[in-house]
Amino acid sequence: MQDFSGVVKKFLGSKWYIPRYGYVLMAILLVAFDLRIQAVVNTVVDTPVRADAREYVLYAHNLQNYGVYSRTNTFVTGEQAIPVPDAKRTPLFPLFIALFLDKPPTMDNISTITRVQAVISTITVLLVFLIACQFLPTPFALMASALTAISPHLVTMNIYLLSETLFTFLVVLTMLLITKSAKNSGHTIRILAGLALGAAGLTHPMLLYFIVPLLIFLLYSWGWNPGWKKVGVIFVGFIILYGAWIGRNITTLGVPGDNTLMLAALRTGIYVDMMYQNDPRSYGYPYRFDPRFEDTSRDISSVTTEIGDRFMESPVEQLRWYLIGKPFTLWSWSNIEGPGDVFVYPVASTPYRYLPQFKATHLFMHAAHWVLVILMVGGIIVAWISPRLSGFSENTVFVARAVSILLLYHLSIMIIGFPLPRYAIPMRPFLHIMAMVPLALVAKRLLEMRFVPLGKS
Template sequence: MFLVPFFRLDDLGGFIHRVVQAQAWIGTCVVLLIGLLAVRLLGQGWALAVAAATALSPHLIVYVPYLLSETLYSLAFLIFVAFLAVGLTTAVPWRRTAFLSLAGLALGLTCLVRPTLDQLVWILLTAALLLPQFRRQWPAIVIFLLGFLTVMAPWWARTSQIPGNGQSHAMAITLHQGSYPDLMRDGDPATFGYPYRGDPVSPAAESSVPAALRNIASKFHEHPWQMSRWYLIGKPIQLFAWNEQSGWMDLFEYPVLRSPWLKSPGLIVLTSIMKGVHPVIILLALAGTLLAFVPAAARGLPLPADAMVGLRVAAFVHAYFLLVHLAALPLSRYSVPFRPLTYLMAAYGLMCLGALVGRWRERSRPAEVPS
């Protein structure tokens, strides 16, 4: 649907050029939106750092010329998070209702681009039922759900009419494909990235979700430590890896004939810097995601209560993204659209670390003896 306005049969070269131009503008909007969201949640100084990291991210930039969904999905995803965070931090009832309805619509559109978040609405509704402060917000909750269903119901109706194209079958495939430790079959490097190809058990394991789960359970029974290490440690490492498992030259998903990222000294230095700090950013983001739900971690931070609610919304969505890919196929390409949110959570993690160091220094300072 996104590509249709740019397509002309008699001008395929112009078609690609127009799409790339549109995606460049979309990438600019991603930087602007994450900056505005970070201003609301973290303040101007930290927002500048988050926006700069997003603007300088080599992965987010090199995906712009590809006819792939990463760039569009990143914008749609951020629009949803922004509407949801603003809706849940707005005290005015009609504004909360308006923003949550927009969040529902945005979530539906995001799921049409990629289905990664299609179960999130039901998790949010369950959380709303369990949290007392949300039980009085049924009108807003219903409007959020209606916004989501307005977009998704026609798609579900269309999909239900296509034999063999059910969501459960796709889920079975991704569960099975993500069950190979280190993305290799029996430790064979030749199968790296595509261990399920040629595996005789794949057709049966991918036939249904119960079959996929039984196959995974049998692997845990046969190799408990290896599978536990893979799901708890190996998968997060692969998901946030700098190199794309099936990519080319660190950054690129597919080979390119030429690129300034391969020749420009400035861009090569930038890539080296971003690659060097990447593990630190990921660790800070994971810490920030966890600490957003620990009230004591925010002690001493100059953040109002509504900002903390918004940060917990961002952390919840970031945690959902991580947990989904712990169960599914953890290709690092899938983490690229979420990178702006990762930078946001890393900034919060760094804020908490700074506050912790400040409290430690305060406690370790010798007490002044009155003269």
């Protein structure tokens, strides 16, 4: 065994130089994969194909077997039924799971999908490090990736047939390509950034409108000349993918898209503290208790009228909910619409109940949660301080501001809509990255105080 290790070390040494932090990063990735693969292997989800997951499976099944993108329940109607095309959900996650489905879908298919998600989620940890190391000292970049590796929310999402794992990967990939494009003179990385953003938007619609603040920020950072060309390339990449989806909808349905989920989010967002008339039984599901919900959610006019009426009736309460209550709810620890804690659908068994590494990482991340959120807020503020005051380099400021733009956009969308904590899970890698910014700034100041003389000799 020792001879084998020596041969491997000699071979690697002759071919590649691995910096010291590389071994730490490899250890972080091993921990990330171990947690994820053990979670998907040892967790038993109670009825995994339910609610949103069921719709995703129906889309994939109908596309695979009928060539129609539809959530029609052909498991019930039978093979003779013709699925009715729709566009309620964006298509990339159903396309992803369709790669692994048999006819009909089996539990082995679900097992395969969750294992693939564990791999994708582990790669996301690596991408987090590649973003963070562009503008943070290496120890802090490693810390951000380590927090992402052990995050119970990011670990647990892999056990479900839900879009968050794939979406998180694509958002992180998008931001990596965007931040790399600042120093890269070629257009290839920018077209890839646009394609990645389009893919992310086709996985979850919350990122659809991010193209607007992103391009404005890039023009502001790069200047009009030659910034407009760089921005144009990113936009072309984005519209290649998202434009294809819009074209499909116009051709098949006669409309660019389906705003059902958007209307539901806007309408549901007016329930103060996520309850109907302060009834604790309605917490997380207030629309189920409201007899007027359907009538006031038909179209954008009825939704905006209802929102306006609520603000007229209780302006202070609504403002408090929108400006204070929603951000706190969004970034709270427990998933509201499920059994609580880090789970979306109930689980009959989970390693978080009995394996020591799972219990320890859960305990640590739960204790550190609000500290990290506060540090993230501090990081966003620091990102917009003048480089002359912060002492950060131009590239550091660009990357920090790009990530902060994403977090601020996401918060704005959630304040307008329904702030389920589950919707913050794809932003947790960026929570960990931005939480390191104020820590890095403090470390920088301490080092300056340590090595710069305090007075004249």
